[in-house]
Amino acid sequence: MTVTAPVARKRSALTKGQLPAFAPYVVLAVALVLGAAILALIGFNAFGWGLVSAILFTIGLVGWSAAVEGGRKASDKLATCLIVGSFLVALLPLISVIWTVLVNGIPGIITPGFLSTSMNGITGTIDNKSVDNGTKVLGGVYHALLGTVQITLLATVISVPVGLLTAIYLVEYGNDRALARAITFFVDVMTGIPSIVAGLFSAAFFFAVVGPGTKTGAVAAVALSVLMIPVVVRSSEEMLKIVPNELREAAYALGVRKWRTILKVVIPTAISGIASGVTLAIARVIGETAPILVTAGFATSINNNVFGGWMASLPTFIYTQILNPTSPSNPDPSSQRAWGAALVLIILVMLLNLGARLIARIFAPKAGR
């Protein structure tokens, strides 16, 4: 007598050997509860709870899958868990950085006068007094904000013409010549120059040409240009490349000269992309610290002359306030100012990034693509 298989199956043959659709949710719930229980034994904290639960979830789901579905499906589940997990891990520092800056920076930024006063005359004694008496922290970032704007503007004025013209050469005149290939290669290499080396180059150049110890906003602007030019070249090149060839050919067919074609047809078509690329390049260099540190010195007062005298900037302001607090015995006011400046800097960078997207959308050519 043979044993017959049970006739009435609960599940269709097609879905046999598969986890039910609700399996991940069940495992997740169990993992969260177990994780909370384990963490309760060794002292609860949210980060540990997430970590332990994630590990338990992975083990549980992969184990269940291995038992029901077999090794191939189980390793697929494991890979999915690891890949999603790595994305969540990458979000942790982003959230943590933004949270830290917000929590520490808001007290600084809402102090009256923070954005409109400089550090001129703010000494350790004043900081000590404000801590002892519990009064508001004096001093602000106006001089640094002004310096950052001036240095970045000058760097933009230097970089945009050079970068844009180079991109035009590469796309319109280069024709894959040896020189064009060399420029492309070295622009790529230039993208990788460490920012501090760019600062040292600018310092070394001005030390040799103007005189040892030359430190002004202009030196910093040249250093930033070295970092900014390759970014402008790359983004403008990409944008010029996607201008349809039909537009150029139509202009040539009407007898328009090449340079007029480029100025009147090609660039207006690509201007939205170029402008947003330039904005992103500004966002990239505005937060650079190291090159300004070695080229512009430290200033505590307002300097309106980018070509003379030491100049402060937001990144170097943050750096010096953290590393060398104004009052060594009471570093809290300095740290409050530093985080406030960090918040201002992040807001600036985010606005520039947002601006780049808006520019790309607003100035995009209306028809034809």
Added chain:
Amino acid sequence: MTTNSLTTSQGAGRAGDKVFSGATLAAGCLILVVLFGVALFLVIQAIPALVAPPADIQGGQGFFAYIGPIVVGTLIAAVIALVIATPVAIGVALFISHYAPRRLASGLGYVVDLLAAIPSVVYGAWGAAFLAPQISPAYGWLASNMGWLPIFQGPASATGKTILTASIVLSVMVLPIITSLSREIFLQAPNLHEEAALALGATRWEMIKIAVLPFGRPGIVSAIMLGLGRALGETMAVALVLSSGALTASLIQSGNQTIAAEIALNFPEASGLKVSTLIAAGLVLFVITLGVNMIARWIITRHKEFSGAN
């Protein structure tokens, strides 16, 4: 008047063409000149340090005894940063290119790009003020339980301001670079190969192993190299996070130093021969990163025909 307007305008137009193409050519050449100038001026300003009597250099044993330990420290910090960042970055790139719902993918890519937008000095401040105190208990645990390994030798730093913390901060900073380059190349993997693998019954992970990863390998390698270039030259994360010192094998004690941080910490107050020494250190860093970047670019160009990434 019978002058032909086509012929008369020709002179001015031709001059315009000459001027304009000349200007673009000059701008292109200026870039080559600048890069050459970077090397030239660094060499000129560095020479005094290279020819000075050894006793005059900081440490009193010549330039190479001074630069040696900080080169090693730079390499240690960069390599640890890559070891941490690479698997996560490839996972994130795969998540965005092959796992995330299509509609979310570009938005998620933007979120990762935000990591690249945060200024390095803010990362440094975050590493020093938040990460180092949070992570120092873990160092204590490592020192007492895995202290037999030279890299975890105790006593652990009480402040957490060690080379390992600096490397973790560095890894966060190179993550977006590796991610965005790998993502580009994963998205370019031929759809037909992917569909063929899935049609033969491969799971999603098997499809990625068969069709996506082999295709993306040169791109991943060059992305890692570019990340290495960034990690080698990054200044602020190390200058603010690490409490520097002599070269040590232990990653959880204070000590070690990187070239970029050494320059940033000392250059503002330096004068005379010290300036030359630091510029020479910058030259060494320049040569190292230039080599790394050129190898990366060379790998990309070599595989350009069939990868399309650059």
